[in-house]
Amino acid sequence: MDAFMQVAIDEAREGLASGGIPIGSVIVHRGRIIGRGHNLRVQKGSAILHGEMSAFENAGRQPAEVYAESVLYTTLSPCSMCSGAIVLYGIPRVIVGENVTFQGEEDFLRSRGVEVTVLQDEQCVAMMRDFIRDQPQLWNEDIGEQD
Amino acid sequence: MDAFMQVAIDEAREGLASGGIPIGSVIVHRGRIIGRGHNLRVQKGSAILHGEMSAFENAGRQPAEVYAESVLYTTLSPCSMCSGAIVLYGIPRVIVGENVTFQGEEDFLRSRGVEVTVLQDEQCVAMMRDFIRDQPQLWNEDIGEQD
Numbered sequence: 001m002d003a004f005m006q007v008a009i010d011e012a013r014e015g016l017a018s019g020g021i022p023i024g025s026v027i028v029h030r031g032r033i034i035g036r037g038h039n040l041r042v043q044k045g046s047a048i049l050h051g052e053m054s055a056f057e058n059a060g061r062q063p064a065e066v067y068a069e070s071v072l073y074t075t076l077s078p079c080s081m082c083s084g085a086i087v088l089y090g091i092p093r094v095i096v097g098e099n100v101t102f103q104g105e106e107d108f109l110r111s112r113g114v115e116v117t118v119l120q121d122e123q124c125v126a127m128m129r130d131f132i133r134d135q136p137q138l139w140n141e142d143i144g145e146q147d
Numbered sequence: 148m149d150a151f152m153q154v155a156i157d158e159a160r161e162g163l164a165s166g167g168i169p170i171g172s173v174i175v176h177r178g179r180i181i182g183r184g185h186n187l188r189v190q191k192g193s194a195i196l197h198g199e200m201s202a203f204e205n206a207g208r209q210p211a212e213v214y215a216e217s218v219l220y221t222t223l224s225p226c227s228m229c230s231g232a233i234v235l236y237g238i239p240r241v242i243v244g245e246n247v248t249f250q251g252e253e254d255f256l257r258s259r260g261v262e263v264t265v266l267q268d269e270q271c272v273a274m275m276r277d278f279i280r281d282q283p284q285l286w287n288e289d290i291g292e293q294d
Binding site: 046056057059061062063067068083085087089090108140144 | 188192193194195200203204206207208209210211212214215226227228229230231232234235236237252255287288290291292293294
């Protein structure tokens with residue numbers, strides 16, 4: 001297991017432990033973590049703090065040059081909002097934990113030149129599968145789906 | 148001038164007055180404002196609080212049914228992040244103040260079924276033209292461009 005994906009998974013587990021949705025993300029610049037976070041919909045009543053967005057926010061204001069040399073790790077295939085943020089800031093590479101439980105905008109990312117690697121990690125799959133089974137309404141809210 | 152676009156412009160001006168980037172947004176559900184905000188990059192040191200994202204955050208957690216009956220107003224053509232949020236939540240209609248100073252992801256929005264109307268409002272154009280002239284570095288940072 002990639003050590004950075006393990007940090008993203010740790011973030012996801014922290015989110016779950018605090019009553020939230022178990023998705024975590026890490027932004028790594030030249031081998032160093034510059035931002036990390038997890039989904040905060042429940043904890044902060046937030047519509048925008050998905051795991052990846054939390055990692056961007058935690059990284060703070062960065063110049064384009066830093067994003068251009070960064071890799072984003074996320075436990076789950078990124079939705080259109082998070083994919084849009086990745087494209088906006090020109091992150092060249094995204095490592096995805098799994099896309100079995102939710103298929104995000106990987107094609108859009110690739111069409112904009114982002115290299116996307118999906119690990120299909122069993123920990124990530126199990127975490128989301130259990131969560132969606134236990135909290136389907138909350139999950140639908142997070143991805144803008146009607147119940 | 149549409150009254151809701153005027154509220155978005157008021158938000159943008161408030162952002163400028165507090166030292167920030169003059170972009171404002173309003174989300175309207177069945178004729179009632181449920182979320183409003185402006186770009187808070189400077190004020191909150193935020194990489195994700197674009198005007199539209201601030202409006203989503205201010206609206207709080209909403210079910211898909213509410214977004215499906217909402218209109219988003221923004222003073223400037225929405226970037227990939229904000230367009231991704233619009234698509235995620237299924238906002239069916241977006242009213243854009245102008246796309247002269249920045250061309251966002253209108254084609255992407257339309258390809259996902261979003262109705263996009265561009266007003267080409269002179270107040271909006273002048274506000275951004277002046278800002279980009281005065282603060283080019285800050286503007287480049289906000290759209291992920293290198294100086």
